[in-house]
Amino acid sequence: MAEGxxxxxxxxxxxxxxxxxxxxxxxxxxxxxxxxxxxxxxxLCMVAGEAAANAVIHxxxxxxxxxxxxxxxxxxxxxTIKIADQGEGLDPETIPDPLAPENLLRSSGRGxxxxxxxxxxxxxxxxxxxxxxxxxxxxxxxx
Amino acid sequence: MSMxxxxxxxxxxTILDLSxxxxxxxxxxxxxxxxxxxxxKGAKNILLNLxxxxxxxxxxxxxxxxxxxxxxxxxxxLKLLHLTTKVHDLLxxxxxxxxxxxxxxxxxxxxxxxx
Numbered sequence: 001m002a003e004g005x006x007x008x009x010x011x012x013x014x015x016x017x018x019x020x021x022x023x024x025x026x027x028x029x030x031x032x033x034x035x036x037x038x039x040x041x042x043x044l045c046m047v048a049g050e051a052a053a054n055a056v057i058h059x060x061x062x063x064x065x066x067x068x069x070x071x072x073x074x075x076x077x078x079x080t081i082k083i084a085d086q087g088e089g090l091d092p093e094t095i096p097d098p099l100a101p102e103n104l105l106r107s108s109g110r111g112x113x114x115x116x117x118x119x120x121x122x123x124x125x126x127x128x129x130x131x132x133x134x135x136x137x138x139x140x141x142x143x
Numbered sequence: 144m145s146m147x148x149x150x151x152x153x154x155x156x157t158i159l160d161l162s163x164x165x166x167x168x169x170x171x172x173x174x175x176x177x178x179x180x181x182x183x184k185g186a187k188n189i190l191l192n193l194x195x196x197x198x199x200x201x202x203x204x205x206x207x208x209x210x211x212x213x214x215x216x217x218x219x220x221l222k223l224l225h226l227t228t229k230v231h232d233l234l235x236x237x238x239x240x241x242x243x244x245x246x247x248x249x250x251x252x253x254x255x256x257x258x
Binding site (some may be wrong): 017039042046054106110113 | 165211238
């Protein structure tokens with residue numbers, strides 16, 4: 001565990017929708033453990049699910065031979081959720097802006113936008129193979 | 144909790160009272176099938192009552208947009224009623240409130256459809 005870590009979990013999951021639910025449930029549990037409000041916990045749960053869904057659907061493309069990994073870490077300063085897939089990789093710069101008028105009526109493509117809207121930090125890291133996305137929510141420091 | 148719905152008719156408007164979560168998987172599929180079903184039965188004016196929908200993810204938002212487009216392509220109108228604060232905020236940050244006609248009152252919502 002990193003210095004200052006109070007709680008950590010790591011899940012290795014199949015490339016299925018059921019895995020998305022497992023990530024959401026663990027995110028909810030960690031959000032509550034970190035002391036976030038119900039509203040922020042709901043957002044954390046949602047964006048963790050979005051990242052897991054992207055990993056399963058777009059990253060691993062439901063390949064039963066590939067896994068996603070999800071790690072959850074609470075430190076004194078933040079809750080960090082990392083979701084990794086074993087897909088072909090993702091360049092975040094190529095993700096279309098869902099707020100652009102020509103994209104408003106698209107039926108997909110809002111997941112990363114929601115992650116950025118609700119998290120304090122979102123980072124992408126290329127793996128070999130795959131992509132890891134880090135979702136970071138800072139904890140309010142006690143007065 | 145997954146999504147559930149009931150359907151009723153008020154003055155030529157088909158109202159779908161939805162409850163639960165519109166999310167990836169079952170919830171989104173339930174909404175898709177529900178709208179498809181009422182369109183197949185000839186409904187043109189559709190009002191989605193989201194008062195009891197407490198959670199929507201990006202897949203659910205996508206399904207709402209698809210429903211809107213499907214109804215429009217069939218010459219109808221789809222409007223939203225009674226958004227919870229969470230859902231309202233989600234539509235606001237994604238700018239989808241500029242796409243949907245969002246109503247707070249059922250009677251005026253029903254009266255607002257083009258006949």
